[in-house]
Amino acid sequence: MAQLTKSIKTPFDNAVVRRRQMRKLWLAFLLFPAMAILLTFVFLPMASAIWYSVYEWDGLVRGEFIGLGNFQEVLFDPRNNKFLINAFFNNVKVFIALMVFQNGLALILALFLAREPKGYRFYQIAFFLPVILSTVIIGFQWKLFLNPIFGLVNTLLRNVGLGDWAVPWLGLPETALGAMILVNAWHWVGFPTLVFLAAIHRIPKDLIEAARLDGASEWMIARDIIWPLMAPAVTIIVVLTFIGSFNWFEIPYIMGGLEGSPSYSTDMLGLLFYRTAFGSVSAGNSDFGTGSALAVLIFIFIFTFSTIATRYLTSREVELS
């Protein structure tokens, strides 16, 4: 402080310094709540998960330090790793299916909306509406729709003469995961649509007009002008879908239960983590050690791959000069 006061020469300088100090104080003041929340609810739990994962646990009682023992148990013990492998590949299926169906549909919808068809404001809102609904509500609502006896879906199928298609969607290992993926796509499709649409709107109109004048077909415009120029939006959506797919929990939990019913066909890494760490009525008691090890592994996997994906996808983005 002494030094600071010494350097102050004129009243004008004084005011500038004071303003700067005020600004710093303001910044600190405004950042503090966000930082505090981040620290308490993000970084601290993350650090404690790593901390927990290197100890032996007897229920909630911490035992001795066992280094990487829990990781070894999760990855190499055949009793655990068969669930891990099964859940992991289910997550992979979810990611691929969401990329193709949810984001593919979103792209088509965005291209459609970008042409501003009649009543496009209405469509825009209609596509986005499910996004604002709570996942829990959507899970329960679709569970009712897909009910094999009273459900809307099967009733409709029977009424239009497709009674053979009226299968118990959530009860068969072959259809349960697919049904949940479609529900998720229905819920979320509005979000990538909106992001894609915003990206398309950012493309200068004259560029497209010029192409059109030069005789480019709609397909060529979409492929050669719109698609490369909306790359930043694609990057965001791919990475978010990747993170979302590997953290997928709510829909499978509500519609298939903690054990990934039927026969683990809808088991996800998130469900496996929950069962391991907190236990369930039939799956037995909680094990914080292996649960934390699993959480750390999931985190490392998602972090690594989304970083690589972001780097790669960003590198192929083109700038309009």
Next chain:
Amino acid sequence: MKSIRKIASMAVLGVATFAYAGTALAQTELDFWSWRQEDVKAYNEIIAAFEEQNPDIKVTFTAHEATSYNTILTTALAGGAGPDIMHTRSYGSLEAIAAPGYLEPLDGQIDLSALSADELLGTTLRADGHVYAVPFASQTIVVFYNKDLFEEHDVALPETWDEFLAASQKFKDAGVIPLANGLADAWTMEIMSGAFLPNFYGKDFFGEVTSGATDFEDERFVNALEKFSTLKEFMPQGYEGVDYATMKQLFNVGQAAMFVGGSFDIPTFVNAGVNFDIMPGPAAEAGGPRMVATWLDGGYGVNAASENKEAALKFIQFTATQPFAQMLTDKLANVPAVDGAEISDPMLAKVSAMHEEATPYIMLVAFRFNTPTGSTLLQNGLQELFTGKKSAEEVAADISEGIKSAE
């Protein structure tokens, strides 16, 4: 303002009570935790009866949210806190808190003579053989049937397996769903199996499989699974996707003639106004036993770190007596674990009478201690069996292998 006034009045009341207690007699205060939120009123009445006999003890009953109760309790106990008295779960879940030493061993300290060995099994720690809680009530698996539908379609109550299949066929032919049960909630399949499997695998199997004399690949168990799986013909169309709520709905509205469930389902059907009755699962052959699978729901335990252990034990002793059991059944419609209570509710009396031929609900009672639990193995196996993914032999082999691999 209102809250300030409230706090002030409470403070005044608190001081007054304290002063009163100080002059009259030193009262020991006991905290009592439970997951039974629906039973708060009844427990307060039961506690009042205890306090009348023991004016020097005051018990405060606190009910936590049921699904997170285990976590709340274990966290508190691990932190050196927790209540003086608590509702504990049974079997594997009891071990989770008894094994680390959070509970006071009760045998030798209180009289447990009004309880049978079978019931005490649920609150005994296998490692040291001590009893850590007084068992409170049992659950039983029964077959619910719609009396109106049986009458309307002129179906006689089945007593044997063959009669059961014939009755189911008759309902099916008449366009009534014979059995409301479905696969979507795996735990309901384990429940359903409890009504049928024991009568096929017989009385001795439980003892032999728990002692290691045999395993789940035993012919009796495979045969039981085989027979049980034929019931899928009589379950609702799309039974693979029928969940617990739908099952109950089908039975409630009279679309299904039978429903296999637990005694805990009785209030649901009473409230729904269904004209129903209950029966045990069918005997394998004419004249054979009709066993019902039962298990202990939980017990009352004492915190080993409690500062009021003497008073707490006094209360726990009270839970092991006939007057307590009587109140438990009268006020809470439970089948009490403690002997000697007169069960007034006719449906409950029927359940209790079925206990003459009781068999332990096998996976919960004996195989929910380690990972993977017998319950997850059986539930998943039954889903695979009923969707035709695996045969009875394969399912039995998976269960057997899983149980052997459990630590």
